Amino acid sequence: MKTDCLRAACAAALFFLICTGTAFGAAFRYEIQMMADAQTPVMNRVGYEQIHVVRSGETLLDIARNHELGYNELALVYPDMDPWLPPRGKEILIPRTWVLPPTRYQQVVVNIPEMRLYRFFPEHKLVKTYPVGIGRQGAATPKGDTRVVSRIKSPEWTVPEGSRQKVGRAVVPPGPDNPLGDYWIGLADGQIGIHGTNFAWGIGRRVSHGCIRMYPEHVEIFFNEVAVGDRVEILYAPVKVGIQHDKIFLEVHPDIHDIIPDMHAHAEALLRQRGLFSGIDQQRMQRVVTARSGVPEAVGSITDLNQP
Template sequence: MSRSSFNKNGTILVLSLILTGLCGPVSAASFHYSFAAGPADMGSEHSVIGFFQYHNVAYKETLLDVARNYGLGYNEIALYYPDIDPWVPKTDTRLTIPTRWVLPPTQYEEVVINIPEMRIYFFMKKIGMVKTYPIGLGREGFETPVGACRVVERQTKPTWVPPPSAREQYGSAPVPPGPDNPLGDYWVGLSAEHIGIHGTNRPWGVGREVSRGCIRLYPEHISQFYEEVSVGNRVEIIYEPVKVGIENGLIYLEVHPDIYGQIPDLFQHAETLIKQKGLWEHVEQDEVVRCVEEKNGVPFPVGSVVKGGDS
């Protein structure tokens, strides 16, 4: 399939979203989704959500401001615009806002945290809807661990007790709720040892590797996520820099940097994932190579399938 065909379908998608009133920041938007039951149903899968938006840079506005206003982390806007100074972008620059994502693989369809893309997904399986938020993660030496766990605690206005690794900087005294508390106003504790999901008093850290392993959300996002999640929810923390999705019969590939250096060969990894879905014969390999080389974290169409699995 030609790139012009891809662009045509993308235009149709944007127009349909405009008509349904979904334009504007999508930081708290819910999106319909569906996963294929098997290879024969791949054509009917809907695992790409969101849509591109557009923004003119205002006077003294930074890319960090733009990212936050549109529900993105710093990494997402920086990857898409590597040649623009994030602190002093030129006023009136017309930006395409990459608020579009391939859904991550999931076993339980409850809460998924994908480390390389620095995003958390909250699935509402019973109604086929999903929400997503940008996150900050563990820095070098404190990498956020992968694994399956559950939500075991929910707390508002938490007190932070500095762990041993932080006491040289912060001391050992508990930090009460307030502007100096790095947990922000909400804490969602996990069964994984020493790991939780919380707010932050430093929003610039969302979309960066800055924490001691915990997952940080913008203050305006953690307040929503806190109300959505329940004790007992399953949480999957995965490491997947390459995602494959399908929408309207088009196959999309989304590739992120391998931030923790876990994948020796990203192209081989992408090829393996596409083959596992039975889609390798339906993609243009040159486009797969392009996506892997760019690693800009944005879904791009690389092929097509016929709905219902017909050939």
């Protein structure tokens, strides 16, 4: 029955979201409304797309930062464009839409393949999202559940032993040479944290020793949005399934750690788990999975569930 499919699709959801497109601090916010039951489809695609006209002297990295995106988010949409010399006057899509990641705690969620952090405020019915940089190959950001254990302004950086000869010292004091930036949010394992950066072009890239980096203008705000004890979920979810109004959306990112042997089968499994596969246009689904552009795409409709 159609209603049974809707229940299956939404049983795990705790809330639905409505995009406001309103500035909240230096990041965009999205309002949330707690669900009264599990029978209403969760609306978990948020944001909106824009068009940007490239100006003289702009790089893709400048454009990404000015629109609160990571470099990866534009590079996936425009893989053949020179990031340093995008054509002046060209209209480019700013892909500022997202399917929200699954969360058990509604506090802080980091999705590794997406290179994006989500901060939920259930008490204020808000969610905010920020681009991040993550661990490079050989020093991957670890997934799992953790907590905030410290908040430090103007932190010192203890240089990893393998890098001390190159850096020339064991500890880097606060200041412009410190790759931690001006704020440090330490996590429970003691090895990694969420912090600022003195290299803003590393946001949306795999550049750290495992830590999660944020733009300087974002980490200052985020620092004041978290408290010691807050839960942090670090996920590896290259495929996300969302619903907005009557449409079913699929958002697919590259499997950067080569964990998933068959992305098409993985996407189909997620849709089936949510009882949505019968409403999917399979050709659209295949195109979205193949493209892996990181942009949510409509691949079906709720009204088509279980239609003959």
